[in-house]
Amino acid sequence: MPQQLAVIVLVDVGNALESRTLDGNTYLFDNMKLQGSENQGTGELVTAISGSYWSDGSQASEQVLNWLPYSLGSIPPTVPRGYEAERARQTDEQALTELDHLAATSGTSGTDAAAELSRIRQSAGRRVKTTRRTRGRLSGQKVLDVTGKVVSDGGTQAHSYPAPVITDIYGQAVDEKVIYPAEYGSPDLVTDGWYWSATVDTSRPGTYAYTMRIQLHQLVEQGGESLWEPVNLTCESKIRVTTEPKRNAFTKAGLGLLPVPPRAFS
Amino acid sequence: MNPKVNIVVVVDVIGALSDGTLLNGNLCMIDDGEQSTGQGTPELCTVVRPGQVVTWSALAVDLQTPVEIKGITFLGADAEDGDADAEATDAGAGAGAGADGRNGQSGQNGRGGRNGHGPERHNPELEVWSGVVPQLAPGVAHQYRLEVQMYEGEHSTLHIASPALMCQ
Numbered sequence: 001m002p003q004q005l006a007v008i009v010l011v012d013v014g015n016a017l018e019s020r021t022l023d024g025n026t027y028l029f030d031n032m033k034l035q036g037s038e039n040q041g042t043g044e045l046v047t048a049i050s051g052s053y054w055s056d057g058s059q060a061s062e063q064v065l066n067w068l069p070y071s072l073g074s075i076p077p078t079v080p081r082g083y084e085a086e087r088a089r090q091t092d093e094q095a096l097t098e099l100d101h102l103a104a105t106s107g108t109s110g111t112d113a114a115a116e117l118s119r120i121r122q123s124a125g126r127r128v129k130t131t132r133r134t135r136g137r138l139s140g141q142k143v144l145d146v147t148g149k150v151v152s153d154g155g156t157q158a159h160s161y162p163a164p165v166i167t168d169i170y171g172q173a174v175d176e177k178v179i180y181p182a183e184y185g186s187p188d189l190v191t192d193g194w195y196w197s198a199t200v201d202t203s204r205p206g207t208y209a210y211t212m213r214i215q216l217h218q219l220v221e222q223g224g225e226s227l228w229e230p231v232n233l234t235c236e237s238k239i240r241v242t243t244e245p246k247r248n249a250f251t252k253a254g255l256g257l258l259p260v261p262p263r264a265f266s
Numbered sequence: 267m268n269p270k271v272n273i274v275v276v277v278d279v280i281g282a283l284s285d286g287t288l289l290n291g292n293l294c295m296i297d298d299g300e301q302s303t304g305q306g307t308p309e310l311c312t313v314v315r316p317g318q319v320v321t322w323s324a325l326a327v328d329l330q331t332p333v334e335i336k337g338i339t340f341l342g343a344d345a346e347d348g349d350a351d352a353e354a355t356d357a358g359a360g361a362g363a364g365a366d367g368r369n370g371q372s373g374q375n376g377r378g379g380r381n382g383h384g385p386e387r388h389n390p391e392l393e394v395w396s397g398v399v400p401q402l403a404p405g406v407a408h409q410y411r412l413e414v415q416m417y418e419g420e421h422s423t424l425h426i427a428s429p430a431l432m433c434q
Contacts (some may be wrong), residue, residue, distance in 0.1 A: 005331045031330060034418055035389075052392055061391065154378040249335070249393035258320065258397035260431070266404045 005065045006031050008046060009212065010237070012072040013161040017218045022235040027072075036240070042237070051202020051215050051243035055254075060246045063200040065239075066177065068191060069214065075146055077191070084141035085150070090129065091142065092234055095124035104228040125150025127218070128226040143219060143226065162228060165215045166196050173208035173239055177201065181210075200241065205238045267315055273297040274311045275428075279416045281332035286425045288414065295429055304429075311407055311430045314399045321433065322395035324414060334390035336423055337413040340431075391413055402433040 008029040016025035028045035030037050036048035052060040075083065096119045106113045125142040143151040143159045151159045169181040181198035188195070212235045217228040248255055274296050284290040295310035298355065304310045314320060326333045402408060407430035415423050 034332065036294075047338060050391065154334065223314070242431050244389065246391050247394050248393050248397070249338070249395045250397050255319065255396060255398060257400045258431075259341045260341065260400060260402060263343055263403040263406055 005049065005063060006011065006209070007045070007048070007065060007067050007216070007237070009067060009069045009071065009164070009166070010072060011069065011164045011216065013164060013216050016074050016233060017161075017216055020081075020231070020233070022214060022233045028237055037203060037243075046207065046238045046240050048210060049200050049202060049239055049241045051200070051205075051241060052246050053203065053243055056247055059201075059203055061202070062132075063202055065198045065200060067166055067169070067196040069166050071161055071163045073146060073158075073161060074143060074163060075148065075160045080255075084144060084161065087148055087150065088125075088142045089142055090140040091124050095120050126226055129222075129225045131227060143152060144210050154243045161218045161219075166212050166214040167215050167232070168249050169196055169198070169210055170213070171236070173207055173210040176204075176208060178206075178208050178241065179210065179239065200239070202241050202243045204243050205243050207238055209236055209238050211236050267320070268298075268300070269317075270319045270321065271297055271299045271312060271314055273310070273312060273320060273321060274321045275307050275335065275412065276374055277324060277329060277333045277416070278327040279333050281329060282414075282424055283416055283421070286421070286424075288426050289377045293414070293426065301434070308426045309428045311432055313434055314402075314431050315433060316399050318399045318402050320397060320399060322412075326403075330333065331416065333394050333395070334389055335416040337411070338395055339411045339413075341411060342428060344359055355427065397433065399433070401430070404433045407432045 010027040010029070010091055011022065013025075014175070016022050019025065026043045027041055028043060029040050030045065030047045032041055032048045032050075035050045038044075038046045038048075047065070049063050049065070051063060055062050055233040080086075086251055098116075102113065102116050102120070103110075105111050125144075127140060127142055127227055130140040145151050145158055146160050151157045158203065166183075169179075173179045179198040179200050183194055183196050186195045209255060214235055216231045216233065218231050219226055220229045246254065250256060250259060271327045274293050276296065277288070278292045281290070282288050285292060293308050294306045295308060295365055297310060297315065299312045302311060303313075312320070316334040322335055322338060324333050324335045409427060409430040411425055411427040412429055413423055413425040
């Protein structure tokens with residue numbers, strides 16, 4: 001089938017970070033329900049991959065798997081890529097305006113300059129420190145919540161997480177050379193410019209397990225600064241490969257004459 | 267003469283399912299024949315010669331949408347299904363029933379051998395829509411009804427009856 005096969009890996013990042021496991025915090029979906037995939041929307045997905053072969057035994061169709069990690073409790077990846085930077089700039093401008101106003105009014109009686117400064121600092125939010133290990137879409141930006149508001153204290157307030165990142169796919173299906181996964185560059189920025197994909201050898205039917213190594217990011221306070229600390233966890237899933245012979249749709253066997261009703265020759 | 271002619275059916279699955287029709291630009295047909303007319307439209311008339319092998323295949327505009335050919339039925343001279351009504355159909359309706367021997371079969375049932383895949387289902391992906399052109403009355407457009415299936419369910423099958431094969 002020319003249809004590309006997609007596996008969505010939806011991670012409840014907050015709970016996964018808290019419990020330090022992806023078990024029970026991962027929801028897997030694929031677009032092969034029609035082909036017989038089972039346990040959609042759970043962590044126990046078995047992805048059905050239907051292969052086919054010609055009468056000489058050679059492989060008749062190529063199946064390509066794609067993995068797309070998504071996050072529960074994050075700003076959707078479909079918002080414009082510059083959204084976080086734009087929100088950071090807007091809140092900086094707003095803080096400057098409020099500082100201007102404070103400077104103009106600080107001399108007047110009834111103004112608590114210290115309290116006002118503290119409020120402005122809160123509403124301006126905090127930038128997350130960028131390190132070599134934590135470069136990414138949210139690095140260097142401010143911590144936001146899922147509605148796009150800045151969060152001044154990521155330690156206690158609800159905030160959006162960077163999207164999960166698949167860093168490796170390995171295990172039985174790879175060891176036995178049933179799937180050949182690799183990470184590819186992509187023009188689709190929804191996946192941050194990268195995605196994992198694999199071709200499948202459908203000539204060996206069976207159920208094969210594979211493991212995804214998934215990197216999440218936790219907001220930590222270090223030396224008075226906030227930074228996204230990577231947390232590596234793993235998640236297992238399975239594929240079930242089947243293969244069936246191709247056959248002629250008109251004859252149900254080999255090639256034959258097209259069933260065209262006879263017409264009179266003029 | 268090229269011994270083979272390939273006909274490709276390109277379907278905008280999302281457009282077709284949204285509109286409930288394969289018309290409105292949701293389906294186009296292309297072949298690699300030499301004198302065909304209507305290229306890029308649902309009115310493709312493929313010029314063939316007896317003995318040539320014609321192969322149909324379906325492609326989706328969006329690669330992550332499923333589309334397969336469900337049936338190709340050549341219509342008789344009266345071509346009572348010659349209107350491109352392109353409505354959701356029950357397989358088995360229309361002229362030339364029995365020509366491909368699989369009318370009346372829904373997308374749910376089918377043949378066995380799913381290697382433990384729960385309820386058995388007809389898998390159109392395994393079908394190769396290919397055949398040898400017989401002796402045909404020359405200059406006559408032999409229209410056929412082309413059914414495509416997009417995923418499964420009540421409204422997943424649509425058809426057109428406008429394409430044709432013609433011998434010179």
